[in-house]
Amino acid sequence: MHQPAPSPLVVFDLDGTLVDTAPDLIDTLNGLLIREGLAAVPFDEARRFIGGGARLLIERALGAHGRDCGPPEIDRLYAVYVDDYAERIAALSRPFPGLVDALDTLDAAGCRFAVCTNKLERLSVKLLEALGLADRFAAICGQDTFVAMKPDPRALLGTIAAAAGSPSMAVMVGDSGTDIVTAKAAGVPVVAVDFGYTEVPVESLAPDRVIGRYDDLPAAVAELLGLRAG
Ligand SMILES: O=C(O)COP(=O)(O)O
Numbered sequence: 001m002h003q004p005a006p007s008p009l010v011v012f013d014l015d016g017t018l019v020d021t022a023p024d025l026i027d028t029l030n031g032l033l034i035r036e037g038l039a040a041v042p043f044d045e046a047r048r049f050i051g052g053g054a055r056l057l058i059e060r061a062l063g064a065h066g067r068d069c070g071p072p073e074i075d076r077l078y079a080v081y082v083d084d085y086a087e088r089i090a091a092l093s094r095p096f097p098g099l100v101d102a103l104d105t106l107d108a109a110g111c112r113f114a115v116c117t118n119k120l121e122r123l124s125v126k127l128l129e130a131l132g133l134a135d136r137f138a139a140i141c142g143q144d145t146f147v148a149m150k151p152d153p154r155a156l157l158g159t160i161a162a163a164a165g166s167p168s169m170a171v172m173v174g175d176s177g178t179d180i181v182t183a184k185a186a187g188v189p190v191v192a193v194d195f196g197y198t199e200v201p202v203e204s205l206a207p208d209r210v211i212g213r214y215d216d217l218p219a220a221v222a223e224l225l226g227l228r229a230g
């Protein structure tokens with residue numbers, strides 16, 4: 001008996017890829033810093049610090065301004081940050097332009113979708129529910145879903161398994177070096193979006209494709225998976 005071939009799976013990063021979350025992430029960060037008597041971080045600088053999870057965002061923001069806090073202090077700030085962020089999860093955050101149409105086109109071509117993010121799982125679900133997008137994903141996996149978070153390839157391979165997909169029929173879509181390194185380590189082709197949050201231009205990180213708008217995603221996925229373009 002043959003197993004049916006798994007449908008193609010497109011695994012998306014969340015912050016900076018599916019959703020422009022920087023305004024809420026950075027408002028939360030700066031609200032916290034100001035309450036703590038610390039300097040707020042300029043938006044464009046803080047935007048580049050997103051991608052490794054909220055704890056790293058806080059560490060980078062403090063480090064950029066010469067504050068080196070020990071783990072207990074970071075733990076305390078992180079706990080407050082997570083609570084504050086949950087309160088404003090989708091106050092300003094919106095899907096990037098063209099995302100929903102691209103999902104519709106890929107869906108019609110037989111693709112399924114999953115999320116592999118370094119956000120906490122519960123915040124990821126809450127955000128996507130608030131935006132009416134949660135039901136589109138077969139799995140929504142965060143930094144605390146598996147034993148390891150991106151760039152560990154087990155985060156991506158675990159997400160693909162949770163969505164009942166196969167690594168040989170999967171593509172990762174992400175905005176940062178973290179996503180590209182993760183996908184390469186997992187042996188999964190990767191499309192980089194160039195409108196997200198990254199410290200270096202994504203082109204310099206050798207993804208399989210770079211797209212500047214969601215309209216170009218269906219063709220990139222079709223090429224990488226050898227599908228007939230819709
Ligand atoms: O919030 C972060 O820093 C990381 O989130 P991402 O993995 O969805 O980019």
Ligand SMILES: [Mg+2]
Nearest residue numbers: 013015016175
């Ligand atoms: Mg990202």
